[in-house]
Amino acid sequence: MALSFASSIVRASVNAFFRTNNMAKLARNRPAIEPLEGRQLMASTLYAVTIGSLQAGHSSRTSVETTSSRNVSQVYYVSADSPIAAVANAAGAGAAITVRCDYNNVTATFGGSNGVAFVVKDKLYKDNGTTVLYNGLAIGFEDWRTNSSGDWNDAYLPASAVPVTLNSLTVKDPANPANSVTVPGGSPTTLYIEQGSNNKATIDLSGVVTPAFAKAKALWRIDEPYAYQSQGNFTASSNSVELTVVDNNRAWTVKAGIDTSGNGNLDAGEITKTVQVQLVKLSSLGIADDNAPANQATATTSTPIDWYVGEQSGGTASINVAALTLPGTSAALANIVWKVSGNNAAPANGTFADGDQHVTLTPTSGNRDFVVKAGFDDDKDGQLDEGEGTRTVNVHVVKINLAATKINHNASSGELPENQEESVGAFLPVNNDDDDYDTANSADMLQTGAIAGESDLLPVTLTAVPGGAPGMYKLSIPGHLKVWENSDRTGAITASTELTPGAAGKTVYVEGVSAGSGLLKVNWIVNGATYTGVDQVKITAFTWTGPLNVPGHSIYRYTASGALPGSEWINPAVGGTIVTPPAAAAADIRWDGGPIVGKASYQVNGDYVWDLEVNVVQIEISATNNTASYPGSSRQNAAGGALLVSNAVGGGQGMTASFRVARVKGPTVGSSDRGVKFMEMGQVHHARFTMERAYYDTVAPAKKRVGGLEGYSSSSWLWDPAESTTLPWTFKDADHYLNPTTDAEIVNDDFSTFDSPTNFITDMIVTNGDTVDRSELTMQHRLYFAVRTKGPSINGSADVLTQRLVLNWSVIADGTWNQATGIWTYTGPGDGVDGDAKWTEVTNGDVVPTLSSTNILNGPTGLLNTADLPWTESNQ
DSSP states (O other): OOOOOOSSOOOOOOOGGGSOOHHHHHOSSOOOOOOOBTOOOOBTOOEEEEEEEEEEBOOOSSOOOBOOOEEEEEEEEEOBSSOOOOBOOOSSTTOSEEEEEOSSOEEEEETTEESSEEEETTEEEEEOSSEEEETTEEEEGGGOEEOTTSOEEGGGSOTTTSOOEEEEEEEEETTEEEEEEEETTTSOSEEEEEOOTTSEEEEEEEEEEESGGGGGGEEEEEOSSSEESOEEESSSSOEEEEEEOBTTBOEEEEEEEEOTTOSSSOOGGGEEEEEEEEEEEEEEEEEEETTEEEEEEEEOSSSOEEEEEEOOTTSOEEEEEEEEEESOOHHHHTTEEEEEESTTEESOEEESTTSOEEEEEOOOTTOOEEEEEEEEOTTOSSSOOTTTEEEEEEEEEEOOOEEEEEEETTEEEEEOOGGGTTTTOEEEEBSOSOTTOOTTOOOGGGOOSOOTTOOOOEEEEEOOOGGGOOOEEEEEOOTTEEEESSTTSOSEEOTTOOBOOOTTOEEEEEEEOSSEEEEEEEEEEETTEEEEEEEEEEEEEEEEEOOSEEETTOEEEEEEESSOTTOEEEEEEESEEEOSOOOSSEEEEEEOSSSEEEEEEEEEETTEEEEEEEEEEEEEEEEEEEEEEOOOOOEESSTTOOEEEOSOTTSSOSEEEEEEEEEEEOOEETTEEOSGGGEEEEEEEEEEEEEEEEEEOSSSSOEEEEOTTBTTTTTOOEEOOSSGGGTTSSOOSTTTEEOOSSOOOEEEEEEEEEEOOOEESOSOSEETTEEOOEEEEEEEEEEEEEEEEOSOOOTTGGGOOEEEEEEEEEEEOOEEEETTTTEEEEOSSTTSEEEOSSOEEOOSOOBOOOOOSOBOOSSTTSOOTTTTSOOEEEEO
């Protein structure tokens, strides 16, 4: 019995083989299986029918050849939107509908009748003789085919008959699925993928199509070159496309839409979805020092590189981290993430979305090494994860250390503590001594060439750069200092001198050339950048003065200034003793006998004690060759005359004395003696009149006359040289004076002297008609053997005549005058000429008293008994 349907389009929904549950969701209860005979299909009503047998095969377009047949007991649920004609009774129980199909033609029978209607998937179709009605449109049998699986394939229906929609297009990185974009869907329309080392990248394309069976109608294509493959549809779950960067092309546009024309190509008017794919290459990771931008490094490959940055005074380093990408857009940079490992970095990670990043590195717990990595954010989590870093820079924070040496008696005694380098600082003397004892004996700081024995330079060490960092040092040197490469004051270092520290660091030697205080700074030059004053130490140069060549057993003053308020001279480290209380300004040092290089010690503070080296020359006096005799006597030179003499009767001297200098020897340094040529030694004669009087007793009232020499200048001593030009020495002949011109040792040099003073009884034998009756005269003498230094007069050193021997003697000329005979007769003790039995050695540093320039010479420059200092008369 034939079954007919209403001519109106019937929209039916069938759950084919229970593959979908759509209809189950529409009805709370599925109806029982029942024939459609005599029934009218109502809208929104479910009907159940069975397919009796399904035969599949293949044939030509015009004939059907059945190759297999099988019974299928499946249920289709059919609904209709409008009434449908009654269904005739099916022929054969359990075979309500029979469908037979091949790749070209479709026929359906109800109850054995051909060409009536059939149900495929969720559509109800009607046979119209030679065509099939689909959604009210007539199509030929030849336009409807099944796929290789035997399923009905609506994709081969004309687009005009099938309303197909591309809901979304998804492009993703198959290696990192989290990196994907979907349009529409709110995500960016550009997908950034890391460019591989082979200049390639792969993308997967997928789309959501409605209806799902029509995926073949949804097409995609890529127009740019070097995309393999360049077009396709969405029948596969994903489409893999390899992209290759050529000629710097790294952007591709994925286009997708529905093939509405049915020509198998995605035409311009059919494009509804686009996604741009951008391959991003991290070309390099760049690091630069914020404080010295010229110091930078760039990592361009996966091989890590080492880079060194200088620590600033605050104990930190600030670096600028930058990435260079292709393309160099901010959007591309936003896909590059970075991370700093090490203790401590702030911030420690981030992206380059906002451009370069500034990171502060703070070395803690001895850590000075940091690792900066950057790479493509493959999983789009905003963090540089393991395996994502492709550029690495190992950053080493370098602490440049300028270490001043502490000094204890001119020897190094450790490093000055870091916390004192810029506050208290280091100290050294102005280098005005003569360590090398050069021919000209000029100050060391004024010489050129090596200074043998130089001991007044301050060692300052430029420590090795940690980790073997590259670069070199330069120094900023204040004007009161000079710096030398060697301890003997050779190898001048200036501000332009390049110094390479080496693995063990480098020690330079600082010299004070004038008093002052300032910062010695070290500059580190690396990668074309100059780190100015990365470390510095305050260095103060103080002045000290005092004679450098002195006789033994002498006392000289040494002064210093320009150090700390509490600085002071302390007892010499070698060869002497302070005989005045220590003071910041001065100290008097008594030197031992020598020969020795004495060391006057000046203590600035607990870290700095400097020794000034002084050549102490031995003046050794013989203990046996030492005599003094007084053969003379006080007597009248001739009867009736006023002149008194003291020489021996029959000729000879009033006094004679001699001594021997057994040795004059300077300290030996190396193979040479020092200091002897700076010694000047000889005899010094002082004299004074304590009594010079004549009495006239027979005149009334009795008179006296007093000579002008008595009590002259408050009875002070007067020089008694042979000539004024020999002052302070009595004579400059070989018996009295020694003036070495070389440093050769002198042995057994004999000195001798003699004297026979003459004086007047009175200037007037008769006064007021009375002849002199008696006279009193006492003339005191003291002889010294003295030594002084001939060097420049420092702190009055030229006036220091150190006593080594002293001899005291005197002439007494008391007597009476016989008026009848004119004879003067001595009445004093002894014979009037007497003194010490020998010279007395002096070793306590006593000096010959300094007198005025007045002397008792009989001559135009001396004091005359009668003319220059006349006698005065008075009553007794």
